[in-house]
Amino acid sequence: DGGITQSPKYLFRKEGQNVTLSCEQNLNHDAMYWYRQDPGQGLRLIYYSQIVNDFQKGDIAEGYSVSREKKESFPLTVTSAQKNPTAFYLCATRGLASYNSPLHFGNGTRLTVT
Amino acid sequence: DQQVKQNSPSLSVQEGRISILNCDYTNSMFDYFLWYKKYPAEGPTFLISISSIKDKNEDGRFTVFLNKSAKHLSLHIVPSQPGDSAVYFCAASARGTGTASKLTFGTGTRLQVTL
Numbered sequence: 001d002g003g004i005t006q007s008p009k010y011l012f013r014k015e016g017q018n019v020t021l022s023c024e025q026n027l028n029h030d031a032m033y034w035y036r037q038d039p040g041q042g043l044r045l046i047y048y049s050q051i052v053n054d055f056q057k058g059d060i061a062e063g064y065s066v067s068r069e070k071k072e073s074f075p076l077t078v079t080s081a082q083k084n085p086t087a088f089y090l091c092a093t094r095g096l097a098s099y100n101s102p103l104h105f106g107n108g109t110r111l112t113v114t
Numbered sequence: 115d116q117q118v119k120q121n122s123p124s125l126s127v128q129e130g131r132i133s134i135l136n137c138d139y140t141n142s143m144f145d146y147f148l149w150y151k152k153y154p155a156e157g158p159t160f161l162i163s164i165s166s167i168k169d170k171n172e173d174g175r176f177t178v179f180l181n182k183s184a185k186h187l188s189l190h191i192v193p194s195q196p197g198d199s200a201v202y203f204c205a206a207s208a209r210g211t212g213t214a215s216k217l218t219f220g221t222g223t224r225l226q227v228t229l
Contacts, residue, residue, distance in 0.1 A: 045217070
């Protein structure tokens, strides 16, 4: 069954701890993205990667890190430097890393940091 | 600086009637526009898109209209159904900006279709 898997669906952490969110895809898509959604706000781009071993910062990369060692995987680490980490995190992929094709999204991970 | 704006946070429409969701943008480099639908605790689902070389694109009950001079697009849903109740996001991207694959989203409009 092809798709994008984000795990876990809900994640709870104590302030000051780093946490890694998983995103795996079997769509054979080259480009992968991490977005964050907060109440009343749109989706904001954190990081994206168009090919393996390469990634670029999005609009709100501070306090986050990523890696792209395999085509199928694009994990996001939320570090203790991220001031407001509690949010809904969405991973997306794109078949053609060009501007005129849609992103496909996973079902998200809700991270709560207390 | 919000480059893609959805000024109506919510909209309520009766079943069977037309739903019109609006979106404005400020970046004149945007030339590809998309609409996504999102249910709570799920990822957004792609609905329909339009390139700047067109002013209309239709797919079943969904039609997107683009007015480039006004930097405005709209999504029409006819007829509206209760299952259409969700949050709708407008998004845009630009060619040749160095981050060509980046998609910029609006803040969303919550559509409620009532019986």
